[in-house]
Amino acid sequence: MIIDAADPDEATSKASDYGKRDAAISSTDLVVDDQLGEIAFMGVRKLSEIWSLSESGEVQPSDLAEVTSSELEFSSYEDLLEFLRLTPVVLRYIN
Secondary structure, eight states: OEEEOSSHHHHHHHHHHHHHHHHHHHHTTOEETTEEOOOOOOOOOOEEEEEEEOTTSOEEEEEEEEEOOOEEEESSHHHHHHHHTTOOOOEEEEO
């Protein structure tokens, strides 16, 4: 995803807002193992500033930032809670 922002803080804020909205929309009617499921936004993992070439060929920062995301899949709600308590659990990391 590409976000137009004046600085990294604004880019992070915009990315967080997008992630929260996307998680809420994606959770609508989500069913996992015959139970209602939920996708939770856990924060911005990585922010990369994009640089571009000027007409004179000089490298300069642009006003864009690239945002990537990953998903963590837990085998149970209890594993999720343990993870949030910083207890090691087995999970599936989807880049």
